[in-house]
Amino acid sequence: MTAPTVEAREVRKSFDDADTGTVAAVDGLSLSVRKGQLTALVGPDGAGKTTLMRMFAGLMTPDGGALSVLGIDVARDPQQVQDRISYMPQRFGLYEDLSVQENLDLYADLHGVPMDARRDRFARMLEMTDMARFTDRPAGKLSGGMKQKLGLACTLVRSPDLLLLDEPSVGVDPLSRRDLWRIVQQLVDDEGLSVIVSTSYMDEAERCAQVFVMHRGKVLAEGTPDALRERAHGLTYTALTPPGVAARDLQARLIDAPHLVIDAVPQGGNVRYILQPDEKAEEVAALTGEITTEPRPEELEDAFMMLLRQQEDEAPASAAATRPAAVVEGTADGKPVIVVRDLVRKFGDFTAVASTSFEVRRGEIFGLLGPNGAGKTTTFRMLCGLLPATSGQLDVAGRDLRTARAQARARIGYVAQKFALYGTLNVRENLQFYGRAYGLGRRALRDRIDEMTEQFSLDPEAQSGLLPGGFKQRLSMAAGLIHQPEILFLDEPTSGIDPLARRAFWRTITALAQGGVTIIITTHFMEEAEYCDRIAIQDAGEMLALGTPREVRELAGTDGARDMNSAFIAVVEDARARRSRAEAA
Amino acid sequence: MKRSASVTRLLALLRKETRQMLRDRSNLYVGLALPLVLILLFGYGLSFDVTDARVAVVMEDGSAATVNAVAGLVGSDYLSPIWAHSMFEAEQMIRADEADAILRVPADFTRNLTAGQGQLQLILNGVDSNTAQAIEGYANSAVTSALLHRADRQADVGTEAASVAIVQRIWFNEASNSTWFFVPGLVVLIMTLIGAFLTSLLIAREWERGTLESLFVTPARPLELVLSKLAPYVVIGAIDLVMCLLAAKFLFEVPIRGSLWIIAFSSILYLLVSLSLGLVISGLTRNQFAASQIALLVSFMPALMLSGFVFDLRNVPVVIQVVSNLLPATHFMGLIKTLFMAGDYWPQIIRANVILAIYTTVLVIVARRTLAKKLD
Numbered sequence: 001m002t003a004p005t006v007e008a009r010e011v012r013k014s015f016d017d018a019d020t021g022t023v024a025a026v027d028g029l030s031l032s033v034r035k036g037q038l039t040a041l042v043g044p045d046g047a048g049k050t051t052l053m054r055m056f057a058g059l060m061t062p063d064g065g066a067l068s069v070l071g072i073d074v075a076r077d078p079q080q081v082q083d084r085i086s087y088m089p090q091r092f093g094l095y096e097d098l099s100v101q102e103n104l105d106l107y108a109d110l111h112g113v114p115m116d117a118r119r120d121r122f123a124r125m126l127e128m129t130d131m132a133r134f135t136d137r138p139a140g141k142l143s144g145g146m147k148q149k150l151g152l153a154c155t156l157v158r159s160p161d162l163l164l165l166d167e168p169s170v171g172v173d174p175l176s177r178r179d180l181w182r183i184v185q186q187l188v189d190d191e192g193l194s195v196i197v198s199t200s201y202m203d204e205a206e207r208c209a210q211v212f213v214m215h216r217g218k219v220l221a222e223g224t225p226d227a228l229r230e231r232a233h234g235l236t237y238t239a240l241t242p243p244g245v246a247a248r249d250l251q252a253r254l255i256d257a258p259h260l261v262i263d264a265v266p267q268g269g270n271v272r273y274i275l276q277p278d279e280k281a282e283e284v285a286a287l288t289g290e291i292t293t294e295p296r297p298e299e300l301e302d303a304f305m306m307l308l309r310q311q312e313d314e315a316p317a318s319a320a321a322t323r324p325a326a327v328v329e330g331t332a333d334g335k336p337v338i339v340v341r342d343l344v345r346k347f348g349d350f351t352a353v354a355s356t357s358f359e360v361r362r363g364e365i366f367g368l369l370g371p372n373g374a375g376k377t378t379t380f381r382m383l384c385g386l387l388p389a390t391s392g393q394l395d396v397a398g399r400d401l402r403t404a405r406a407q408a409r410a411r412i413g414y415v416a417q418k419f420a421l422y423g424t425l426n427v428r429e430n431l432q433f434y435g436r437a438y439g440l441g442r443r444a445l446r447d448r449i450d451e452m453t454e455q456f457s458l459d460p461e462a463q464s465g466l467l468p469g470g471f472k473q474r475l476s477m478a479a480g481l482i483h484q485p486e487i488l489f490l491d492e493p494t495s496g497i498d499p500l501a502r503r504a505f506w507r508t509i510t511a512l513a514q515g516g517v518t519i520i521i522t523t524h525f526m527e528e529a530e531y532c533d534r535i536a537i538q539d540a541g542e543m544l545a546l547g548t549p550r551e552v553r554e555l556a557g558t559d560g561a562r563d564m565n566s567a568f569i570a571v572v573e574d575a576r577a578r579r580s581r582a583e584a585a
Numbered sequence: 586m587k588r589s590a591s592v593t594r595l596l597a598l599l600r601k602e603t604r605q606m607l608r609d610r611s612n613l614y615v616g617l618a619l620p621l622v623l624i625l626l627f628g629y630g631l632s633f634d635v636t637d638a639r640v641a642v643v644m645e646d647g648s649a650a651t652v653n654a655v656a657g658l659v660g661s662d663y664l665s666p667i668w669a670h671s672m673f674e675a676e677q678m679i680r681a682d683e684a685d686a687i688l689r690v691p692a693d694f695t696r697n698l699t700a701g702q703g704q705l706q707l708i709l710n711g712v713d714s715n716t717a718q719a720i721e722g723y724a725n726s727a728v729t730s731a732l733l734h735r736a737d738r739q740a741d742v743g744t745e746a747a748s749v750a751i752v753q754r755i756w757f758n759e760a761s762n763s764t765w766f767f768v769p770g771l772v773v774l775i776m777t778l779i780g781a782f783l784t785s786l787l788i789a790r791e792w793e794r795g796t797l798e799s800l801f802v803t804p805a806r807p808l809e810l811v812l813s814k815l816a817p818y819v820v821i822g823a824i825d826l827v828m829c830l831l832a833a834k835f836l837f838e839v840p841i842r843g844s845l846w847i848i849a850f851s852s853i854l855y856l857l858v859s860l861s862l863g864l865v866i867s868g869l870t871r872n873q874f875a876a877s878q879i880a881l882l883v884s885f886m887p888a889l890m891l892s893g894f895v896f897d898l899r900n901v902p903v904v905i906q907v908v909s910n911l912l913p914a915t916h917f918m919g920l921i922k923t924l925f926m927a928g929d930y931w932p933q934i935i936r937a938n939v940i941l942a943i944y945t946t947v948l949v950i951v952a953r954r955t956l957a958k959k960l961d
Contacts, residue, residue: 015961057802060961078958083804093796095601097608102601109597110803112590154799164802 003071005162005194006033006056011065013051013217025051025218026273028065033196033210038188040205041198043214044308044498046468050090052214053166056196057087057197070161086160090167092151096140100131100150103139107154118157118469125153143373145176151575152180156187163187165197169204171495173371173524174454174568177403181207200498203565213304216312225300232274232302235262239271245544247271248365248510248531250291251357255507263305266530268563269550273303278343301499308500323558337362337487337518338383338442343392345378352378360534362486365519366557367532370573375541376522377491383520384414384489397486410438413480417491423465427475431482438483445482452478470501477508481517488512490521494528515545526564537571545577594805598813602787605917606817616783616821620775624832627771637665638720641675641684641923644668648695655690655728663723675708685710686720768839769925770894772829773918775854776886779822780859785880787814788867788956798960807956811949815860822856833925843924847934851924854941859884861948868955888914893922913944 026048033039041049044386054060056069058078067074074081104125108118112155117323126132129149134142139150148168155163169177181204187193199202205211206225213221213228221228237255241247247266254264254273262282264273275284338360347475353375354522360366370376381387383396385405396399399408421430428449435445453460456474464475473493480488490509494502509531513519521532529535530549537545537552545552549564556567556574594735594804600686606612642655658666667684678684697703707724710716729788791797800810826849833839870876889895891905892914898906909915920937923930 013961054960059798059801059959061959079804079806082802082958085802087799087802089795089798091795091798093791093794093799095796096600096794097605102604106597106601107803110594110800110805112593112804151799420801 003035004032005070006196007066007068008032008052008203010050011055011067012063013048013055013060016064017362018507024217026055026062029214029218030065031212031219031222032181033184033194035194035359036188036192037194037209038184038207039194039196039210039373040208041196041212041214042200042202042205042304043220044200044472045211046216047214048217049214049408050166051217053087053089053164053196053198056162056164057085058082084160085162086155086158087164088151088155088168090170092148092154094139094147094151097138099138100142101135102152103154104157112159121157125156128186129153129179132440143356143371145172145179145372147171149177149179149183152183156183156568159187159191159193161194163193163195165195167200169199169201170523171492173374174526174565175371175572177201178569183372188370191407196463202299202304202499205304211300212263213307215308220307221303222313228303229298229300230303230320231305232298234279234295234298235275235306236296236298236302237273237275237293238239238267238296239264239273239288240294241270242291245471246504246533248558249514250509251531252507254287255503260284260287262309263302265503266529267527268530268553272296274306286543305499312500335362336360337397338366338520339393339395340383341393344390345375345382345387346390353538356538356543357543357545358536358546360518360520361562362514362518362534363516365513365521367529367535368520368538369526369529369535369568370521370538374538376538378541379538380489380491380520380522384412385409386414410483411486413483413485413488415476415480415488415490415493417493417495419476421464421472421475421479426461426463426464427453427467430464430466430475431460431479434479435482440483448482448484470497470504473497473505474508475499481512484518487518487520490519492522492523492524494523502528526568529564530570537568539572539575540579542575587892590715590804591593591806591809595809596811598805598809599816599930603811603817604737611822612783612786616779616818617824620779620825623775623778624771624829624836627767627774628832628837638663638686638716638723639678639684640664640683640720640724641669641678641687642666642858643670643672643687643689645672645674645692646690646694650695650698651690654697655688658724658727664720664727668704676842679708679710685713686722686724720937724813740857759787767894768833768906769921770892770918772826772852772921773855773892773894773914774820774885775825775829776917777859777884777914779818779825780856781863781884783818783821783879784860784863785867785876788864788952789871789873789876793873797956801845801960807953807958810956811861811864811952813866815857815949818860819853819856822860823853826852826856840924841925842928844929847929848921851920851934851938851941852916852937854945855913858913858917858941858944861945861952864952865948865955868952884914887912888918891915892918894918913941916940 008029008031010030011026012024012028014022014024016022024585025046029052030046039051043049051060055062056074058069058074058081061075068543069081070084072081072392095106098106102232104122108122113121126135129146129152131146131150134146138145142150152165153169156349163184163560168180172302178206184195184197185207186192188195197208199205209224211223211228212219221231241251247269251264251266251271254261254271260276260280262274264271271301334491336359340359341357343353343356344351356379368376368380378387382389382394382401385396385408386402389402396408397410397411401408422433425433431452432445435448445573449460451456456478458471458474458478462471467475476493480490494505497505506528509519509521523529529552532549534546535552536543536547545555547555552571553564555571640658642658644651644655655666658664666677666688669678669684669687672687672689674690675684675687679687686706687706689708691704691706694703694705705728707721709721711717786948788797791800798821830841830845834841862884866880866883867876885909891898891901891909892912893909898909898915900908916937920933923933
């Protein structure tokens with residue numbers, strides 16, 4: 001039995017918060033990480049994952065307890081640890097004005113990698129990251145996924161004794177995510193690398209030998225993925241969606257019964273759910289009614305959701321927004337509210353969006369998916385009227401965006417990716433500002449603010465900047481909806497939000513769509529595509545697939561039919577292969 | 586082995602900082618073009634020379650001797666006399682800003698001149714004290730040379746020149762008396778600006794972009810980070826220094842009496858002080874905007890106002906004198922003025938350089954602290 005790579009005993013770390021006093025980020029946590037394997041830290045936002053990682057890396061000193069990394073007391077001698085480990089923070093600090101090669105050289109020099117070893121290592125890294133063609137390109141000009149891969153390559157210029165990865169796949173598309181994991185897995189296999197990774201993706205945790213589930217600064221559970229999965233044994237089912245019913249409506253029905261159902265998510269056109277452990281057969285039967293249900297094998301995610309739900313005092317998902325939103329007039333008549341014909345956008349020689357056409361009907365949830373740099377954001381900005389199109393037709397809410405941008409804008413709401421409200425104003429003041437900006441009258445505004453704060457369970461007097469992540473998200477939504485838009489645009493609203501908050505968020509979206517609001521959304525979480533009525537997959541500016549989630553999965557063939565993530569990868573790779581064949585010919 | 590690893594790291598960091606500096610155009614503009622603008626702006630725009638100063642002349646005594654004494658004013662490039670009929674009228678002119686000074690020839694001038702006690706009254710508008718002093722000098726020399734002229738022609742009244750005294754009074758700012766050596770002072774201002782302003786962005790930028798977190802978890806040592814950030818800007822500063830010296834010598838024809846080596850050495854030492862001050866500010870604020878504002882406030886503004894560049898320190902209240910003496914800029918300002926105007930005066934050279942060396946050491950240590958590889 002070799003000595004553990006990381007050994008933590010009763011480690012504590014608190015931060016002073018001007019508003020709430022002292023907050024314990026890591027609260028008497030103990031764990032032991034074995035050498036030469038992949039270890040995952042999973043947990044919702046605020047579980048203390050990043051703080052713990054930073055303490056491992058010697059960037060923060062524990063307030064109490066003992067922490068040894070590679071057998072070294074990291075509080076006493078952080079430099080000795082830093083000489084031997086590699087650490088990739090959430091936002092890896094690439095020097096954007098330096099080229100790919102210069103970034104690699106810098107880290108190789110800092111780690112004192114000898115020249116002869118360097119040649120092989122660089123060649124291997126560039127090959128694994130598929131970046132050999134881009135060595136002269138400034139890092140700032142790489143796509144998000146490429147930057148993340150370069151960040152990983154920089155931390156791996158030499159084989160460290162321990163690799164720390166802090167949420168390496170946040171905001172990274174499925175293809176780049178798969179590449180990142182391929183690299184890590186290969187190094188674990190070839191070099192016996194010890195890796196600690198924090199993540200909110202359960203499929204990533206599933207690859208690890210050991211998983212620690214963290215919650216509020218403590219370890220809630222630990223074990224192999226198999227052992228953890230066992231906790232959900234016998235409680236996991238799939239509800240088959242009857243024809244004519246949207247999977248998300250069935251999901252809403254199940255998740256709104258928290259005393260019976262721990263969790264429910266749409267998947268593959270059906271709904272997978274977890275029952276509460278204690279026997280309530282009649283009640284469950286009453287809930288599911290005529291719907292066909294069948295047991296399914298339990299997954300790590302099921303166990304994770306169970307563990308988290310047990311910790312929550314309330315059931316936030318149902319509390320968030322079960323109250324249906326006010327119904328927009330003239331709803332669900334099936335008429336298109338967005339018509340896009342041959343839309344093109346060029347930046348100089350570069351074609352960001354090539355001849356794209358689609359329609360979105362009233363009350364639909366329309367998902368725009370694609371890898372980093374696929375043209376999603378450009379398309380999205382053109383739809384909101386933030387960016388003029390180079391050519392093509394673009395009607396939004398019955399207005400031609402090329403001629404009547406202001407009128408169209410009055411009928412759409414936009415929620416930006418980052419929290420774009422005023423942090424020093426309180427909730428009411430922010431909503432007032434946005435309401436007035438849209439020209440709402442005094443009375444109407446007051447009524448609307450009351451409705452919004454009630455619908456999203458927001459405290460009107462709370463200071464916006466101090467709200468927890470999930471509540472900031474709700475406030476952004478409320479601000480985007482204050483003028484009762486017909487169409488709501490959401491740009492990666494769930495990036496960096498934990499599974500619980502994401503469930504609550506989607507419950508709100510479902511309620512809004514039921515109320516007749518048309519939703520256009522971009523996301524990196526492929527399983528979220530299952531909530532959409534229709535999705536479009538874009539890559540390199542072209543529309544690769546368009547249809548219901550089921551249609552897109554079927555288009556991807558047998559490989560991709562299982563889940564959206566593999567369907568997405570199959571569709572994109574297929575198109576890329578076709579394009580490179582066409583270029584070769 | 587250990588030493589060579591450290592050298593490799595330092596070189597790698599130096600290469601990185603230099604590349605970043607060269608690729609960021611705005612940095613280079615501030616570093617090289619701005620000093621050029623400052624040299625030209627301060628050199629020409631803030632000219633101390635007064636030409637065609639309007640002097641209201643009140644002739645209460647119309648004799649030949651009087652006309653002679655005042656004739657010098659007419660011939661001067663710097664002064665343009667306006668004839669006033671009475672003292673009252675002249676005063677009105679000053680108040681209306683139609684004249685900058687009054688030269689009054691009293692009714693008993695000729696009589697007193699003959700008695701060897703000729704007195705002229707010069708009243709200056711002290712609102713602009715620098716102009717007032719310039720006019721004082723011009724009027725004095727104009728009158729004196731006119732009288733010397735007369736003395737040449739009339740050998741028998743050769744003693745008169747010495748016997749004319751101009752009795753002057755400065756209105757509105759009685760105590761004003763400043764020396765103005767602004768070209769040497771420009772060296773101080775530019776070294777301050779380049780140093781503090783440019784480096785104030787460096788560490789803050791790395792905090793903002795999140796690059797420090799990655800850099801911290803490498804074998805790189807804090808001191809290596811500090812040194813690598815200083816070095817490229819020392820080069821920029823040296824180029825600026827050469828520009829200043831060339832401008833001083835060839836553009837403004839200011840005498841450089843001291844040794845060039847000592848000027849260069851002291852300037853680089855002062856540059857290190859302001860560079861490391863910029864790094865300290867950058868490391869403490871961790872925010873580029875705040876850092877650049879604070880850098881301007883605590884380095885450039887005091888260097889402009891309190892170092893003796895504009896205002897003579899002998900005339901400021903004790904509190905300000907204490908503050909001034911705490912500023913490294915003040916010590917360097919004194920030294921560089923002496924070096925330009927008077928030459929090498931070793932006690933001052935040693936004293937100022939020791940002070941600057943102490944500042945450099947302290948600031949580098951503090952800057953290293955701010956990069957102590959901790960996020961909490």
